[in-house]
Amino acid sequence: MTLAETEPQALNFECETGNYHTFCPISCVAWLYQKIEDSFFLVIGTKTCGYFLQNAMGVMIFAEPRYAMAELEEGDISAQLNDYEELKRLCLQIKRDRNPSVIVWIGTCTTEIIKMDLEGLAPRLEAELGIPIVVARANGLDYAFTQGEDTVLAAMVNRCPDKPLAAEGDKEERNAITKLLNFGRKKEEIATSESEYVDHPPLVLFGSLPDPVVTQLTLELKKQGIKVSGWLPAKRYTELPVIEEGYYVSGVNPFLSRTATTFMRRRKCKLIGAPFPIGPDGTRAWIEKICSVFGIEPKGLDDREAQIWAGMEDYLQLIRGKSVFFMGDNLLEISLARFLIRCGMSCPEIGIPYMDKRYQAAELTLLEKTCHEMGVPTPRIVEKPDNYNQLQRITALKPDLVITGMAHANPLEARGINTKWSVEFTFAQIHGFTNARDILELVTRPLRRNTELKDLGWDKLVREEAKV
Amino acid sequence: MKLAYWMYAGPAHIGTLRVASSFKNVHAIMHAPIGDDYFNVMRSMLERERDFTPVTTSVVDRNVLARGSQEKVVDNITRKDAEEHPDLIVLTPTCTSSILQEDLQNFVERAQIESKGDVMLADVNHYRVNELQAADRTLHQIVQFYIEKARRKGDLPTDKTTKPSVNIFGISTLGFHNNHDCTELKRLMAALGIEVNEVIPEGASVHNIKNLSRAWFNLVPYRELGLMSVQYLEQEFGQPYVDVTPMGVVETARCIRKIQSVINAQGANVDYEAYINEQTLYVSQAAWFSRSIDCQNLTGKKAVVYGDSTHAAAITKVLSREMGIHVVLAGTFCKYDEEWFREQVSEYCDEVLITDDHGAVGDAIARIEPSAIFGTQMERHVGKRLDIPCGVISAPIHVQNFPIGYKPFVGYEGTNQLVDLIYNSFTLGMEDHLLEIFGGHDTKDVITKGISADSDLAWSKDGQAELNKIPGFVRGKVKRNTEKFARDRNIEVITAEVLYAAKEAVGA
Numbered sequence: 001m002t003l004a005e006t007e008p009q010a011l012n013f014e015c016e017t018g019n020y021h022t023f024c025p026i027s028c029v030a031w032l033y034q035k036i037e038d039s040f041f042l043v044i045g046t047k048t049c050g051y052f053l054q055n056a057m058g059v060m061i062f063a064e065p066r067y068a069m070a071e072l073e074e075g076d077i078s079a080q081l082n083d084y085e086e087l088k089r090l091c092l093q094i095k096r097d098r099n100p101s102v103i104v105w106i107g108t109c110t111t112e113i114i115k116m117d118l119e120g121l122a123p124r125l126e127a128e129l130g131i132p133i134v135v136a137r138a139n140g141l142d143y144a145f146t147q148g149e150d151t152v153l154a155a156m157v158n159r160c161p162d163k164p165l166a167a168e169g170d171k172e173e174r175n176a177i178t179k180l181l182n183f184g185r186k187k188e189e190i191a192t193s194e195s196e197y198v199d200h201p202p203l204v205l206f207g208s209l210p211d212p213v214v215t216q217l218t219l220e221l222k223k224q225g226i227k228v229s230g231w232l233p234a235k236r237y238t239e240l241p242v243i244e245e246g247y248y249v250s251g252v253n254p255f256l257s258r259t260a261t262t263f264m265r266r267r268k269c270k271l272i273g274a275p276f277p278i279g280p281d282g283t284r285a286w287i288e289k290i291c292s293v294f295g296i297e298p299k300g301l302d303d304r305e306a307q308i309w310a311g312m313e314d315y316l317q318l319i320r321g322k323s324v325f326f327m328g329d330n331l332l333e334i335s336l337a338r339f340l341i342r343c344g345m346s347c348p349e350i351g352i353p354y355m356d357k358r359y360q361a362a363e364l365t366l367l368e369k370t371c372h373e374m375g376v377p378t379p380r381i382v383e384k385p386d387n388y389n390q391l392q393r394i395t396a397l398k399p400d401l402v403i404t405g406m407a408h409a410n411p412l413e414a415r416g417i418n419t420k421w422s423v424e425f426t427f428a429q430i431h432g433f434t435n436a437r438d439i440l441e442l443v444t445r446p447l448r449r450n451t452e453l454k455d456l457g458w459d460k461l462v463r464e465e466a467k468v
Numbered sequence: 469m470k471l472a473y474w475m476y477a478g479p480a481h482i483g484t485l486r487v488a489s490s491f492k493n494v495h496a497i498m499h500a501p502i503g504d505d506y507f508n509v510m511r512s513m514l515e516r517e518r519d520f521t522p523v524t525t526s527v528v529d530r531n532v533l534a535r536g537s538q539e540k541v542v543d544n545i546t547r548k549d550a551e552e553h554p555d556l557i558v559l560t561p562t563c564t565s566s567i568l569q570e571d572l573q574n575f576v577e578r579a580q581i582e583s584k585g586d587v588m589l590a591d592v593n594h595y596r597v598n599e600l601q602a603a604d605r606t607l608h609q610i611v612q613f614y615i616e617k618a619r620r621k622g623d624l625p626t627d628k629t630t631k632p633s634v635n636i637f638g639i640s641t642l643g644f645h646n647n648h649d650c651t652e653l654k655r656l657m658a659a660l661g662i663e664v665n666e667v668i669p670e671g672a673s674v675h676n677i678k679n680l681s682r683a684w685f686n687l688v689p690y691r692e693l694g695l696m697s698v699q700y701l702e703q704e705f706g707q708p709y710v711d712v713t714p715m716g717v718v719e720t721a722r723c724i725r726k727i728q729s730v731i732n733a734q735g736a737n738v739d740y741e742a743y744i745n746e747q748t749l750y751v752s753q754a755a756w757f758s759r760s761i762d763c764q765n766l767t768g769k770k771a772v773v774y775g776d777s778t779h780a781a782a783i784t785k786v787l788s789r790e791m792g793i794h795v796v797l798a799g800t801f802c803k804y805d806e807e808w809f810r811e812q813v814s815e816y817c818d819e820v821l822i823t824d825d826h827g828a829v830g831d832a833i834a835r836i837e838p839s840a841i842f843g844t845q846m847e848r849h850v851g852k853r854l855d856i857p858c859g860v861i862s863a864p865i866h867v868q869n870f871p872i873g874y875k876p877f878v879g880y881e882g883t884n885q886l887v888d889l890i891y892n893s894f895t896l897g898m899e900d901h902l903l904e905i906f907g908g909h910d911t912k913d914v915i916t917k918g919i920s921a922d923s924d925l926a927w928s929k930d931g932q933a934e935l936n937k938i939p940g941f942v943r944g945k946v947k948r949n950t951e952k953f954a955r956d957r958n959i960e961v962i963t964a965e966v967l968y969a970a971k972e973a974v975g976a
Binding site: 141 | 563
């Protein structure tokens with residue numbers, strides 16, 4: 001990470017007013033409570049926070065979620081009530097009802113403004129309750145949408161054990177039993193277990209992904225002889241990976257810059273700065289970068305990538321030569337734009353809430369390279385965009401596809417502009433070779449749908465040329 | 469602090485935004501952090517709104533925290549004034565700005581100097597009122613603002629319309645079946661020979677507010693929105709109002725009779741009895757339904773009703789008075805309106821529950837074990853868990869409660885819709901029950917679970933584990949595809965890797 005000076009010059013960075021629509025970062029509890037199975041997320045905020053979660057998560061709210069609001073009342077705001085006692089009361093209730101392995105406190109705008117010392121209260125309460133309490137300040141004053149996950153994971157980095165639990169022998173034994181059970185199976189399969197891997201320093205990956213995607217990416221690296229020693233977050237809080245000084249870490253999502261920084265500064269890990277494994281081009285570059293750090297010659301990637309591209313040809317035909325405009329709300333924009341440009345699209349503008357040029361350096365380089373290779377102009381990258389100005393530009397540019405939040409999607413469709421709801425990219429499985437087609441499934445859906453409707457002659461459905 | 473998983477009424481600013489964005493050419497600017505503009509998503513999604521929601525945010529971020537908003541709010545107001553020329557900009561405080569205690573009124577006054585349109589600060593305290601109370605207050609505030617403005621300018625009309633006329637209050641964006649109700653009310657007024665002077669706030673222009681006084685009376689169909697405004701108008705102009713919700717046959721008749729007396733008092737001389745009789749007996753099907761055999765089967769069945777005060781009270785009366793159903797419990801989350809609610813429903817149910825704790829409602833339902841529930845989306849899910857059918861009669865609601873088809877709850881067509889809703893809930897419950905008694909439709913067990921039961925392929929442990937992660941409804945298909953893939957390539961053991969290789973090869 002010494003890449004500040006190698007930052008690509010040809011990309012054009014701008015910064016607008018920050019008046020854009022995105023989800024509040026507390027939304028990260030929606031996917032994190034599902035990922036970390038033994039956790040409980042307590043959002044300490046107001047009715048506004050609760051209302052957002054309740055509506056944004058739709059049906060999930062009814063599935064007995066392992067999250068709740070600690071709803072602040074007037075007495076809490078004016079400090080008539082004691083924060084410590086109040087939180088203790090609620091956490092005791094959670095412990096009694098759910099018995100989680102960890103309670104994650106999500107600090108909100110309100111706790112920031114009234115300066116509630118969550119980081120100070122947590123260790124005291126943790127000692128008293130006997131349950132780890134992790135504090136993440138995922139508030140709308142500082143962060144946007146997916147950055148919420150970043151604050152939670154950064155807080156969890158500090159909780160990763162620094163040496164393996166003394167259960168090594170036990171593990172061997174279980175292995176032995178497995179070997180016994182495998183008796184009679186083909187011999188190669190048994191031999192593969194350890195010798196398959198090249199000897200390299202431990203590698204820990206970070207970023208919350210659905211379990212099938214974790215398996216896919218782990219297997220992908222296994223093919224190159226790279227062993228993934230752990231993953232943050234793991235399925236359970238009690239299974240957080242061991243982190244020792246000198247371990248290598250690599251991020252799988254573009255919004256994890258605080259987590260990366262925490263790994264480097266607090267745990268003395270080495271960050272492998274690579275493009276993110278989104279799209280076959282990104283996945284390949286990600287694997288190549290990890291291989292190169294470990295001095296491994298990657299094998300079979302050419303074929304593998306070509307195969308994936310070939311498998312997507314039907315979708316590529318739909319989008320080649322078309323233009324895509326990212327309004328920006330979830331920080332996946334750079335990687336998605338890079339992939340779509342490789343697919344043959346052009347991209348006039350990439351809006352993005354926050355641009356960490358150091359953490360995303362390799363991704364930005366790849367974006368620039370991709371633009372040159374595909375012969376399209378480099379996009380303007382607009383940090384903290386202004387939605388009103390963007391709508392003016394969209395009206396002028398008439399892009400074939402706008403990737404945007406739900407607040408603008410229907411009004412744009414009514415004006416004859418194809419849109420794709422950006423939040424779907426955060427919840428869909430988009431990482432690795434295997435899921436590249438799923439990204440295009442999302443991207444082409446509005447185009448396919450609107451092609452079906454094209455001949456009906458009703459693509460503009462607002463009366464006057466409405467002001468935007 | 470309160471441990472909360474679910475809330476029935478939203479925060480105060482939602483109410484203000486609902487009223488502001490219902491008016492035509494009124495823009496709301498929230499003083500809020502990034503992400504608080506979720507209202508725009510709800511309006512765009514739930515109402516499938518074609519236009520951009522006229523709500524923007526003056527963002528509160530770290531800098532604002534450190535130095536105050538300074539020029540930011542004023543700039544945002546004047547900018548919006550120049551961009552879209554709204555008639556009115558409503559500066560909307562949120563929970564965040566409530567604690568910052570910035571002098572928003574001062575910002576409004578400064579912005580007003582440079583703005584062509586009007587600027588106002590919504591006067592709602594986030595920690596004291598909820599969405600519904602805030603909506604009522606904001607509507608009152610806007611009405612008062614424009615009445616006083618007209619009075620100062622001296623162009624407040626003093627005459628009444630020649631024919632009897634009405635203002636319909638309380639129709640708003642994101643209201644439960646509000647637009648259908650509005651259509652039905654207009655039809656009803658037309659049938660009664662009453663002109664609709666203004667509908668407030670949905671689709672209204674603030675310039676027309678000064679004309680409100682021309683109507684003979686005001687109609688407030690919902691308890692939650694509009695009462696403050698019509699009480700103000702009564703005070704100012706002696707303009708009477710009718711606050712009987714025309715929901716159900718009996719209440720619709722009562723509402724019409726009240727209208728009759730109100731306009732006859734002003735010299736109209738109308739008699740609506742014949743109309744009520746004709747509609748009740750022959751046009752609405754509800755009265756006939758309550759005599760039919762179907763409804764006989766519902767006699768004495770137990771029901772629980774819960775929702776906002778308007779809908780919960782009206783449905784309780786319909787169930788009990790018009791269909792002979794035994795309402796064990798009627799409840800509302802409008803705690804601030806407890807007295808009115810108790811008075812309305814007490815003679816029609818065994819117990820009254822005033823709470824906004826969904827757990828208490830769920831527990832009550834579990835204890836009572838009714839044959840049907842009439843409640844909000846939350847009660848629908850309680851019903852799912854307990855296997856009790858539920859008809860949704862009140863917000864909070866989901867996108868399926870914004871039907872495209874014509875589904876009013878008020879007026880005579882509304883009585884028909886209610887019959888369907890109520891009857892369908894109960895029969896479904898009956899059917900379920902019968903199926904259970906007789907052990908389902910199929911009397912024989914299904915023997916094989918999948919088509920490829922005789923597979924010669926072995927699944928490794930990790931392969932099987934991955935397969936199990938795939939959602940049940942596609943698992944069979946994935947299994948077959950993978951096995952075909954393996955067979956084609958002479959792979960004998962299917963591992964997780966093979967599974968994903970097959971997925972890639974099939975391209976799905």
